[in-house]
Amino acid sequence: xxxxxxxxxxxxxxxxxxxxxxxxxxxxxxxxxxxxxxxxxxxxxxxxxxxxxxxxxxxxxxxxxxxxxxxxxxxxxxxxxxxxxxxxxxxxxxxxxxxxxxxxxxxxxxx
Amino acid sequence: xxxxxxxxxxxxxxxxxxxxxxxxxxxxxxxxxxxxxxxxxxxxxxxxxxxxxxxxxxxxxxxxxxxxxxxxxxxxxxxxxxxxxxxxxxxxxxxxxxxxxxxxxxxxxxxxxxxxxxxxxxxxxxxxxxxxxxxxxxxxxxxxxxxxxxxxxxxxxxxxxxxxxxxxxxxxxxxxxxxxxxxxxxxxxxxxxxxxxxxxxxxxxxxxxxxxxxxxxxxxxxxxxxxxxxxxxxxxxxxxxxxxxxxxxxxxxxxxxxxxxxxxxxxxxxxxxxxxxxxxxxxxxxxxxxxxxxxxxxxxxxxxxxxxxxxxxxxxxxxxxxxxxxxxxxxxxxxxxxxxxxxxxxxxxx
Numbered sequence: 001x002x003x004x005x006x007x008x009x010x011x012x013x014x015x016x017x018x019x020x021x022x023x024x025x026x027x028x029x030x031x032x033x034x035x036x037x038x039x040x041x042x043x044x045x046x047x048x049x050x051x052x053x054x055x056x057x058x059x060x061x062x063x064x065x066x067x068x069x070x071x072x073x074x075x076x077x078x079x080x081x082x083x084x085x086x087x088x089x090x091x092x093x094x095x096x097x098x099x100x101x102x103x104x105x106x107x108x109x110x111x
Numbered sequence: 112x113x114x115x116x117x118x119x120x121x122x123x124x125x126x127x128x129x130x131x132x133x134x135x136x137x138x139x140x141x142x143x144x145x146x147x148x149x150x151x152x153x154x155x156x157x158x159x160x161x162x163x164x165x166x167x168x169x170x171x172x173x174x175x176x177x178x179x180x181x182x183x184x185x186x187x188x189x190x191x192x193x194x195x196x197x198x199x200x201x202x203x204x205x206x207x208x209x210x211x212x213x214x215x216x217x218x219x220x221x222x223x224x225x226x227x228x229x230x231x232x233x234x235x236x237x238x239x240x241x242x243x244x245x246x247x248x249x250x251x252x253x254x255x256x257x258x259x260x261x262x263x264x265x266x267x268x269x270x271x272x273x274x275x276x277x278x279x280x281x282x283x284x285x286x287x288x289x290x291x292x293x294x295x296x297x298x299x300x301x302x303x304x305x306x307x308x309x310x311x312x313x314x315x316x317x318x319x320x321x322x323x324x325x326x327x328x329x330x331x332x333x334x335x336x337x338x339x340x341x342x343x344x345x346x347x348x349x350x351x352x353x354x355x356x357x358x359x360x361x362x363x364x365x366x367x368x369x370x371x372x373x374x375x376x377x378x379x380x381x382x383x384x385x386x387x388x389x390x391x392x393x394x395x396x397x398x399x400x401x402x403x404x405x406x407x408x409x410x411x412x413x414x415x416x417x418x419x420x421x422x423x424x425x426x427x428x429x430x431x432x433x434x435x436x437x438x439x440x441x442x443x444x445x446x447x448x449x450x451x452x453x454x455x456x457x458x459x460x461x
Contacts, residue, residue, distance in 0.1 A: 058204040061411055062403035063430045064360035067447035071337060071354045087440045088351045104128075105337035105354045109344035110366025110397060111136045111298075111322030 136322030147313025203271035211385035215290030299409035361405025393419025
């Protein structure tokens with residue numbers, strides 16, 4: 001009976017020790033969220049102050065459901081066939097004597 | 112945002128089109144059902160009046176003025192100002208502070224301390240504008256005063272992270288010496304709200320443009336809403352630029368070519384870099400962006416002017432179609448912005 005009790009004590013002690021070993025091994029294999037979250041937060045903080053990137057917490061800017069479409073029109077700034085690139089000059093606005101119609105574009109410009 | 116100084120009646124330009132002045136700028140209303148024009152006009156004017164009472168920096172009786180006057184303590188606000196502030200703080204978060212509502216003090220110091228129509232008139236007539244910046248900078252040589260002025264401007268932008276908005280109150284607290292200005296976001300947001308109000312009351316499609324910030328609601332016309340993007344929203348639709356069609360959402364254009372004045376001989380503009388408190392000096396003259404809402408589009412255009420050379424990559428990253436005009440007049444596009452017909456466009460930014 002005494003031997004049985006001693007064996008039991010050794011079994012319990014051994015089990016506890018093995019549990020500790022397994023725990024260490026698991027912690028090494030799977031570091032967990034707390035420490036890496038802190039590390040990520042630290043990186044994000046540093047990132048927010050040193051790099052100008054958008055933060056992910058606010059609802060992002062949304063693109064339109066459909067992109068704008070080009071409209072054929074004669075343009076005052078339309079380059080000649082020989083020009084390689086489009087250049088837009090700052091010109092005084094021309095006043096329109098005709099009342100705007102449904103087809104007259106609405107102007108989007110600085111204000 | 113300036114106060115509603117004008118009680119100008121809506122000028123009806125055609126069966127489905129009205130225009131009038133507000134906040135030193137032009138309002139345009141278009142509806143797809145002519146019979147809806149009158150009630151839509153009323154709905155838009157009511158909406159803008161409510162926003163003015165809540166959000167104007169220039170009205171002494173506005174909620175925002177009370178917030179600015181009470182800097183350092185929590186001020187109770189209404190839901191409308193709460194929404195406007197939430198949007199402004201969202202814009203700051205999305206742009207890492209390129210669009211920052213705490214630039215109010217810097218704007219005042221730069222001379223933008225009154226309704227734009229009054230400031231523009233004073234500047235045009237050569238009247239000496241109030242020059243608080245020069246006064247604060249003190250008597251010194253031009254170079255030293257310029258450097259001191261720049262440093263003062265920078266310190267007056269306390270940063271959006273110091274704004275404590277409690278939506279449950281709702282209350283807001285800003286640090287002492289700070290002033291909120293919602294000009295970078297509220298006009299476009301107002302256009303969104305006004306367009307929706309017009310579409311709701313008229314049960315039709317509606318477009319509202321406020322100072323060039325375009326918002327749409329409801330079902331668009333068959334060919335879409337025709338919009339001409341150019342430097343100045345007061346320009347004719349034949350001014351240099353590009354005409355495009357949009358079906359929904361919003362379109363905003365920001366430009367450093369307009370809303371400029373002189374303060375103690377220094378050229379100033381209304382788009383400030385929050386990091387310096389000084390007018391932006393970057394690669395772009397004018398930026399246009401299309402987005403799901405006019406508010407989103409305006410966040411992008413303002414930030415693009417501040418970001419300068421980084422703007423095209425950032426606009427591409429957030430996935431919005433954009434058109435950028437450099438200070439030299441070259442046109443660039445980002446994403447799905449359509450090529451200008453009969454004119455090749457550059458995709459490689461400077």
